Amino acid sequence: MPQPQHRAAGHRSRRHRARSRPAHQRRPSRRARIGRTVLILTAVLVLCGGAAAWYLYREIDSIGSSSALGADAPKSKDGSTNILLIGLDTRKDQDGDELPSDVLKKLHAGSSEIGGYNANTLILLHVPADGGKAKGFSIPRDDLVDIPGHGKDKIKKAYGLAKAAEEERLSGQGVTDRKELEYAGREAGRQSQIRTVRDFLGVPVDHFAEVSLAGFYRLADALDGVEVCLNKPVKDRYSGADFPAGRQKLNGQEALAFVRQRHGLERGDLDRTRRQQAFLASALHQVNSLGTLTNPARLLDLKNVVKDNVVLDKGWGVFSFVEQAKNLTGGKVEFTTLPVERFGRHHGEDVNIVDRDLVRRRVQEQTAPSGAKSSKSARDTGPSDAPSSGSDSADPKVSGGGVPCVD
Numbered sequence: 001m002p003q004p005q006h007r008a009a010g011h012r013s014r015r016h017r018a019r020s021r022p023a024h025q026r027r028p029s030r031r032a033r034i035g036r037t038v039l040i041l042t043a044v045l046v047l048c049g050g051a052a053a054w055y056l057y058r059e060i061d062s063i064g065s066s067s068a069l070g071a072d073a074p075k076s077k078d079g080s081t082n083i084l085l086i087g088l089d090t091r092k093d094q095d096g097d098e099l100p101s102d103v104l105k106k107l108h109a110g111s112s113e114i115g116g117y118n119a120n121t122l123i124l125l126h127v128p129a130d131g132g133k134a135k136g137f138s139i140p141r142d143d144l145v146d147i148p149g150h151g152k153d154k155i156k157k158a159y160g161l162a163k164a165a166e167e168e169r170l171s172g173q174g175v176t177d178r179k180e181l182e183y184a185g186r187e188a189g190r191q192s193q194i195r196t197v198r199d200f201l202g203v204p205v206d207h208f209a210e211v212s213l214a215g216f217y218r219l220a221d222a223l224d225g226v227e228v229c230l231n232k233p234v235k236d237r238y239s240g241a242d243f244p245a246g247r248q249k250l251n252g253q254e255a256l257a258f259v260r261q262r263h264g265l266e267r268g269d270l271d272r273t274r275r276q277q278a279f280l281a282s283a284l285h286q287v288n289s290l291g292t293l294t295n296p297a298r299l300l301d302l303k304n305v306v307k308d309n310v311v312l313d314k315g316w317g318v319f320s321f322v323e324q325a326k327n328l329t330g331g332k333v334e335f336t337t338l339p340v341e342r343f344g345r346h347h348g349e350d351v352n353i354v355d356r357d358l359v360r361r362r363v364q365e366q367t368a369p370s371g372a373k374s375s376k377s378a379r380d381t382g383p384s385d386a387p388s389s390g391s392d393s394a395d396p397k398v399s400g401g402g403v404p405c406v407d
Helices: 002-019 030-061 101-107 155-172 178-201 213-222 252-260 269-289 296-309 318-324 356-367 370-380
Strands: 081-089 118-127 134-138 144-147 151-154 207-212 226-230 246-250 310-312 333-337 342-346 349-353
Touching: 081 155, 081 178, 081 213, 118 155, 118 178, 118 269, 118 356, 134 269, 134 356, 144 155, 144 178, 144 349, 151 155, 151 342, 155 178, 178 207, 178 356, 207 213, 213 252, 213 296, 226 252, 226 269, 246 252, 252 269, 269 333, 296 310
Parallel strands: 081 207, 134 333
Antiparallel strands: 081 118, 118 134, 144 151, 207 310, 226 246, 342 349
């Protein structure tokens, strides 16, 4: 019997010691435990969200599906980067299949047989090594230039002409697989377009990105629309553009109409080029302001669009590059349209007559390293460099960092 009493006494002693603990050693209250659990769960969710964003970030960063640039292609030697942006006017997907009818209807661009494989948007984006302002040079699609292997023609045709020639060559060798022909033809088209632009401007092309009409539409939707600004209202039945004046946010379908309109604009294609510049400037600004690169949901949408609708050169880490060139998403970018001397006719088509030497001087002068720009300007001034009535003298530059207004 003494033993139970001894245990009871010991039990009471332990309870007494527990009640006698100092305040700082007492167990936290139920409310405090719940609060701590919530904080831990929040931290876990934040970490998971960050991990998901990082995974998607890395997956997009590794996307690359074209070897068209070529390992032996000339590269910029001063640490700067030249990127060729190609907007392909095709109504077909990457395999050459027709787009679904509902997508074609939203594009408001006609049937899949229209447009061929013309590069209707060509922009060379120069990002300097010193972190200065990036320069975007729009090349009017109807500029009459030398296309390797095809003589003189509109610069936009370099892609489609080479694609058709390669498919014909392979078919003559007995290749019948439609997807194989499509892939090989497009690679030949990209090679030709890159080489034609490089020869025309006289500068290297370090990277390129190609997007189709459907890809453009889906990219705009992935960004949840893009804000634009118009100086005056427009309405055009050909492109489907029907917008009031002022700032407004456009969804993918509307954005495509915005950048495709040329009917009803005073300078036709040249004004359309400025629309494309303004849209790109606004989109880059929006990527930065919305935190797209750190938002897992937006990154997932972007990843799905990019994988199916955008072609990049292999080995190019897109977001790694963007991290190094914050001027692209931070507004430090300025777009201009390369000069056109006059309008003319070639093989029964309307074309832009250009002075290749003048175009080259303009591009090389503005892409030269900072120390060389002043000396270049001093050497190149003179009567021969004076812009003609058809050049870009009256074409204001479109700056990034906001929502520029255009006609």
